[in-house]
Amino acid sequence: SITLAPGLVYHPDYLDRPAQERLLQALRAITKAAPLFTPRMPRTGKPFSVRMTNCGRLGWVSDVQGYRYQPTHPETGEPWPAMPDQVLRAWEELSSYPHPPDACLINFYEQSARMGMHQDKDEEEFEAPVVSLSLGDTALFRYGGLDRKDPTKSVKLRSGDAIVFGGPARLIHHGIDRLLPGSSDLLPQGGRLNLTLRKVEKPL
Ligand code: MD3
Ligand code: FE
Numbered sequence: 001s002i003t004l005a006p007g008l009v010y011h012p013d014y015l016d017r018p019a020q021e022r023l024l025q026a027l028r029a030i031t032k033a034a035p036l037f038t039p040r041m042p043r044t045g046k047p048f049s050v051r052m053t054n055c056g057r058l059g060w061v062s063d064v065q066g067y068r069y070q071p072t073h074p075e076t077g078e079p080w081p082a083m084p085d086q087v088l089r090a091w092e093e094l095s096s097y098p099h100p101p102d103a104c105l106i107n108f109y110e111q112s113a114r115m116g117m118h119q120d121k122d123e124e125e126f127e128a129p130v131v132s133l134s135l136g137d138t139a140l141f142r143y144g145g146l147d148r149k150d151p152t153k154s155v156k157l158r159s160g161d162a163i164v165f166g167g168p169a170r171l172i173h174h175g176i177d178r179l180l181p182g183s184s185d186l187l188p189q190g191g192r193l194n195l196t197l198r199k200v201e202k203p204l
Contacts, residue, residue: 007169014162128199129166138183
């Protein structure tokens with residue numbers, strides 16, 4: 001693994017190809033039970049270009065009312081599917097955090113999708129890191145500092161890569177500038193899936 005900044009640890013090729021294929025199969029079952037939805041910006045209702053779903057006890061959603069974690073899918077009203085064992089094992093191996101994650105947000109990027117620079121601060125427990133797993137096309141990931149104006153760096157996130165943001169990196173600004181089309185043959189139709197594993201609530 002490579003430490004890119006204090007608290008920011010990059011694990012290139014964390015999942016080998018068979019592990020990526022197993023995770024993709026698990027995600028197909030999850031999106032069947034909990035279909036991808038199009039989140040909307042608070043107040044304006046402007047749609048995100050990324051579609052999302054979740055697994056685990058809590059899921060992140062965004063609509064005109066705001067950002068929040070909730071136990072049910074915003075369109076079906078059903079509880080989120082369970083987190084696959086493979087995902088729980090990745091958290092145990094990468095997080096150095098002594099409790100299981102509450103939430104796994106699954107982001108799906110089509111070729112033209114982007115995610116603007118933001119901080120992840122809808123959680124209560126900032127002592128837990130966020131663990132990200134990437135599948136499919138390579139993404140150009142940008143990260144900066146705690147201040148929106150801090151200088152930024154870019155790293156390519158490839159299929160099978162993991163990246164962990166903890167400690168002093170937990171609240172940095174970050175986003176996805178673009179995908180590199182045709183960079184992976186994992187997804188038959190192209191595009192990218194990203195999983196972010198989080199502890200949302202303070203442990204008892
Ligand atoms: C840095 N997702 O879901 S993953 C997000 O590729 C999100 O879909 C991007 O940003 C994606 O909120 C980036 C890498 C990542 C995830 C969480 C972080 C970087 C982070 C939390 C804190 C700091
Ligand atoms: Fe984020």
